Amino acid sequence: MKKTWLKRAILSMMVCGSAFGIIPGVQAANVRILPVDNAKFLAGAKFDFDVEVSQAKNLKNVDITINNQPADKFFGKDLKAANLDNGVISYRVNNVDFPKAGNYTVQASATDDTGRNVSNARYTVVQEKAQKQAKNVILFVGDGMSLQAREMARIISKGMTNGKYNDLLAMEKMPHNCLITTSGYDSLTTDSANSASAYATGHKSVVNAMGVYEDSTKDPFDDPRVENISEIVKRSRGMSVGIITQAESTDATPAAMVGHTRRRANQDYLASEYLEDYHRPDVIMGGGSSRYIPQTEKGSKRHDNQNVIQEFKDKGYTFVTTSKEMMAAPSNKPLLGLFKPGTMNVYIDREMLKNPEVLGKYTDQPNLVNMTKKSLDILSQNPKGFFAMIEGASIDKQLHAMDWQRATYDTIEFDKAIEYAQKWNKEHGNNTLIIVVADHAHGASITGTYHERDGKKGLAAVRTYADSIFPTFKDADHDGFPDNPDPDVTLAVQYANHPAYYENFHFQQKPTAPTITEKVTKQEAQQIGDKTEYHQVSTVVAKANPARHHDGDPVELIPANIPDTIGDECHAADDVPLNAEGPGSEYFNGVMDNTEVFFGIMRALGIDATKNVK
Template sequence: MNPLVSIRRALALSALLAAVPAAAAPAGAALMPPDGARFLSHQRFDIRVEGQSSGACTAKVWIDGHQAAFTSGAQGTTTTDGISAPGWAGFNVRGTTLASPGWHTLTAEITDATGTATLTSRVQVIDPFHGGRGGRRLTRNIVIMLGDGMGVAHRTAARIVRYGVTAGDPGGRLEMDRFPGLGLVSTHSLNSIITDSAPGMACYASGNHFANSQEGVYPAHVTNPFFAPRVEYLSEYLHRVKGTALGLVTTADVEDATPAANAVHTANRNNGTGVVDQYLDESDASGKGGHGTGLKVLMGGGRRWFLPSTTLYSSRTAATGYAGLPKDVLSGWGLPSTPAAQGLANRDLIAEFKGAGFTYARTSAELQALTAGHAPDKLLGLFGYGNMNVALDKVAKRRGILPPGASSFAVDDYLAPDQPMLDEMAEAAFHVLSRHREGFVLMVEGAHIDKQSHLMDADRAIGETLEFDRAVGVARKWADRLGDTTVLVLADHECSGFSLIGALSLEGGVQALKALPSDAATLSPSQVPARQNAVGTYDLAGFPAYQILADGYPATMDIDNKMLVGFGANSDRYESWLSKPTPVIDSLLPGAFKGTGGLLGAKGYATIPELRNVDANGFFVRGQLNGEGQAVHTAADIPVSAYSSGSRAWMRFVGTQKNTDIFFKLAQAALGGDERGDYDRDDD
């Protein structure tokens, strides 16, 4: 064996053993941050030492050999910090920072009656200010366009539908295709190769990996998910350092993982009451600048979490909130005292947002009126009780044309008949945020690319990608107008193994397809369903040609040679290749909407894909997933497209990179700067 290989393996083994407790007790001993974590100079993070307790516990922690004082955790007691889960002991150092670039060593001991466990973690500090001289230009505004679940195939499908292909050449390019920088990003989380949206977004916003379902916190055994050890987000860091503002725009419920993973610290992404409370309570509403996110814009669905529990369609419960953070979190992170209403089920959060200076809109008409003239200083828009509706269903209502097979408009059934499109929300957000001279961080999410891919609804997923791309165009326009703005288009992960497999090649086209009898009972591999034979592959796929109307969307998705999509990470479904008249009921809705007896169930909306129009919906496709009612995320790398005005910051994102690299590159662009110069637009 090569001696260098032997040395490297020995060093790797030593490093691995250093991260493992030197003694078997206390069981489950852990030190956070984990080995290999990275931070910006002076970026805040919490240190936590914990273990299963057997009687009284003591602990110590050292940073580079210097003992640090815990901010919570009484020595020699069974209660320790008072927030550890039953059977666990915990000790914390809240809101610590490291200044010097390079590697630092954290060492800890935790002791109970059975012995002492020793733990070590090496963390790296990166200086974001390095290289800020020599005529470089700072990125003043950061825009993250997040197509949730969007992989390469989603982008390709949207481009084919929007622009078509002639003799092998695309007929046009999406807005995101026209960005000069293109790279690949890995999407793994702290505990799996396959991430969910919470750590998927939080890695971009913090530079750290987190476990699935967790946002801006490390794993910990604590009594409330909001008490877990924190890491400072980009919005918080830049607000503290530069006074920047934050905007969050989504087509999902605003308590959903992606928007929350820019501003909320919780170990349970589903605790909606606490999520929305933290949006306001840590927004730095008073504008002091020493803490919080600087939140100025929050738009999407999710009105249910802002309404008192006594109000119809409210989802607020004390069980999904928290009535105050530990004292050392407040002091270590410079947070204001706990509001009296925090975590209460009957809190009127809309009223409190208004009291903090936010102007409120609940319909598209109200949003347009608010931003038609002098934009407000802060903006709250809640356009549905849960998730907003998808683009194709919003467009159907605007056109006044029911989808084939539908008896009512989905937006009406969801009790939200007048919802804005994502590009309209993005436009409003830029109007508000452009007033803030210190700059801003804006995240705009096309949430239903993921959600409709989960539901294996290809046409609605493509429609979502088209809507998202229109918002990308808004972002680029504003970047050019404002200058010194960096825009990224990326995803948190790929969803469903979305794959373009061919096009409809049945003689007689869509009408012939509709006339086929159901193949729902054709389950034997020896029998080929008629709809399966309708899939034209290779030469038979040809070049699908969709008619695009003035609003930018197809007149119909059901054309005679429509593009057909398969799902590599699928669950059970019935496939007809035709557009579905109604969407599957969203999970993020008030309880009164869901289930077979809910508002939507009573109108025939399916709760899972395999129950959608079973008798008339083509042939049965057996999924690969055990007990899943949806397709799932995959571990595939995702593309990132980058654009910048005033500098060449976009060049940072070319090539392959880890998802956590995105955070550091954005911070370095904002604080260290990049070579002056704009993208050459001659070929636009």
């Protein structure tokens, strides 16, 4: 019986059914089109097209057209109908494209016993080339690097004289800039996977997803895909690709440049997917070795016995695990550098404090400047050019931990890597587009300054307006990194969206999470105002971490202003600044959507995605 009505639906897909009158009070079948309405495409870029019909009462026919032409004829491929066994029928065709620029309207209608329901999606397809084209592109992503995060770095790195900054950050001296909006198509406030995916594909997605449009199935790997930047530049021009980060190399932002999944947490899958020829990066550097080693090895976070490191070696990659090995690696071979099982340590702990309790045995992790240097040495060997994404990952991670000092020193390190890339570009023909942007913002803001010179402590010592005397950070060797992250007058940084935590406004000598999680009973959770749905008899809530409550320190217990089930500071929906220089950088001005970063890159390179490298 199922096969009979499915076959009938397939046969009638391209036949306009008569419009039944909708029965009052009865909902007609729901029709959803993927990609979503208002999407923008690069001509020739590949994508999967899907129409989902749900809640149908005796489905009679489905009609799908593009600019009034039957979809199968438009794409030159049949749409395949599939019962997803969740009340949804999918009509899908994979790996198609819009070969020409223009405006396109998709209309999909479903007719059942309750009537006919119609959905429309309007698409814009572009093919633009900059007057002066770039050979290479370096996309610097300061994860979570809001305007305030930049300002913190500028204040303590460059200093001020009578209210004027002594200098700007390297990124801030670029000639072109704009504001970037960051929302996904599912929510106002985004995460790194979704926002980085917009940079990599030119398409919006949903929280936790990259390179896909979310369908109605539970499988995180079957969602309709959109071709990403690594795939396009390799397929159409044979360019090299580099993915450099201080996070795990399969974390959200780096993985979004290469991978496709609805669930960013599937990092072992992403490590395996990196091996695929059509998008395999020529340089991969970061942490996260635990995602690459077989589950039989100690410390593995894989769910199988695949040895991804060995498979990269078999493909000719140099494999390194320390800064010394990285710097000695040959420039004429691809490189896989994995410097820690998880996220790499931050600048303060790695370069300054060097506490063995924090670093463990990983005492020779490279800095971001040298990672940038080595990656450019390798990638520039390709005469066809390269695309590199270089991430300052722990700006975000340390703001989540409400440790603005560690986040700020990492912002300064990130800026030093940008400065190196700018000098490299000048020495290599000025033919590289350099973009600096954050994927999203954090709600951390500078209230003023903090000091205890008059005996006041805690919130009473937060100085505002005329009392906010200038901070006393010192940089004796003039390397841009203050010698002491906790001077007698420091910044008063406070947070717009945070869990309950202990605040003493002083630097934490060891990285310390702001909260701990506890299981509580349903009754206890209700008493503390938890609004989650309860599973069985208990739930997990976040409480202020007593490890941040040091004897003798001025400590304030700051109540949560977000749900008690969230254990760290959250992203903000604020716009983020973008700076750019080099060929094609004139594209960036005013206020732009995050998807426009992708189109600015494609325009600068003059990519023709309708081409395939022979």
